[in-house]
Amino acid sequence: MKSWKKLLAVGAACSSLFFAHAEAAYMLSDEVANPPAALQMATQIGVLKYENPALSSYMDKDAIVVLSFGTTFKDQRAKSIDATAQAIQAAHPNTKVVTAFTSHIVIKHIIENEGKCDYMTPEETLAQLKKEGYTRVALVSLSVIPAIEYKYDVALFHEYKTQFKKMTLGTPLMYWQGQEDQPDDVMEVMQSLHLPAYKKGTAILLMAHGTPDPSNAYYSVMQNKLREMRRNDVHVYTVEGWPRLEDFAGKLKMHKVEKIILMPLMMVAGDHANNDMAGDEEDSHKKILEGMGFKVETKLQGLGENKRIRNIFVERANEAWDALVK
Numbered sequence: 355m356k357s358w359k360k361l362l363a364v365g366a367a368c369s370s371l372f373f374a375h376a377e378a379a380y381m382l383s384d385e386v387a388n389p390p391a392a393l394q395m396a397t398q399i400g401v402l403k404y405e406n407p408a409l410s411s412y413m414d415k416d417a418i419v420v421l422s423f424g425t426t427f428k429d430q431r432a433k434s435i436d437a438t439a440q441a442i443q444a445a446h447p448n449t450k451v452v453t454a455f456t457s458h459i460v461i462k463h464i465i466e467n468e469g470k471c472d473y474m475t476p477e478e479t480l481a482q483l484k485k486e487g488y489t490r491v492a493l494v495s496l497s498v499i500p501a502i503e504y505k506y507d508v509a510l511f512h513e514y515k516t517q518f519k520k521m522t523l524g525t526p527l528m529y530w531q532g533q534e535d536q537p538d539d540v541m542e543v544m545q546s547l548h549l550p551a552y553k554k555g556t557a558i559l560l561m562a563h564g565t566p567d568p569s570n571a572y573y574s575v576m577q578n579k580l581r582e583m584r585r586n587d588v589h590v591y592t593v594e595g596w597p598r599l600e601d602f603a604g605k606l607k608m609h610k611v612e613k614i615i616l617m618p619l620m621m622v623a624g625d626h627a628n629n630d631m632a633g634d635e636e637d638s639h640k641k642i643l644e645g646m647g648f649k650v651e652t653k654l655q656g657l658g659e660n661k662r663i664r665n666i667f668v669e670r671a672n673e674a675w676d677a678l679v680k
């Protein structure tokens with residue numbers, strides 16, 4: 355039975371909580387007296403928001419920080435990351451929008467190979483914004499699922515939130531799954547992919563990154579949504595998580611698949627897509643499948659190149675922004 359009210363056991367005591375749509379989601383009931391900080395933090399899901407009472411008298415000066423892992427592939431920075439940030443900027447024309455790369459290694463490689471890097475780390479970016487007098491900051495994550503990279507964004511939020519009058523953090527591309535009347539982000543994204551039409555004898559393999567984080571389970575949810583869409587020809591696999599390529603290859607042979615289309619399910623078609631998936635080395639996914647007798651076609655397009663996906667990221671930015679300016 356669906357209800358906005360829930361009872362959750364916390365420690366030895368049972369505390370009554372209710373669900374609040376589109377905000378930090380779970381909020382403690384007034385009946386919970388003096389809740390500890392750990393309990394308050396445990397109930398923060400969805401869009402995160404913090405207001406610093408010590409800075410309430412400061413004037414509002416707003417900025418949006420787009421958080422991305424980044425990529426060393428210059429063309430993909432333009433087609434996927436920059437294009438998404440530009441779409442967010444277009445939705446907020448009078449607000450400063452800046453992109454920060456969470457990967458310090460990517461920044462280092464860009465400097466070494468290109469002579470300079472136009473992107474700072476999130477830590478450097480927030481320090482600069484504070485120096486320039488910005489008091490309210492909305493953080494926007496370009497993470498695909500709430501895995502380790504998104505947890506970095508959450509950690510940044512908690513580390514820097516007290517340095518500003520107000521700070522928010524939006525959710526990644528896929529977060530809600532339709533539970534408790536929340537949106538079904540996973541289905542929306544699956545329906546937004548540029549999937550080739552079904553053709554007998556052809557299978558589509560979507561290569562995701564994968565993670566040791568429990569959020570790896572999102573890939574099973576994606577697969578289930580694809581089945582709901584009657585796309586039994588489409589399979590999600592990962593480079594560094596589960597399921598792996600070998601979990602599908604033999605089964606596809608048994609189902610008389612002759613051709614396989616490989617597509618990245620990542621924000622950018624970077625190193626994993628160009629080398630692990632579509633490379634000419636013997637251990638690339640393309641070569642492994644060709645060695646098994648399949649005809650293989652590769653489509654090198656990051657999620658950020660898809661306008662429908664960019665629009666979803668704009669929605670995520672709008673959610674963080676709305677929580678900031680309320």
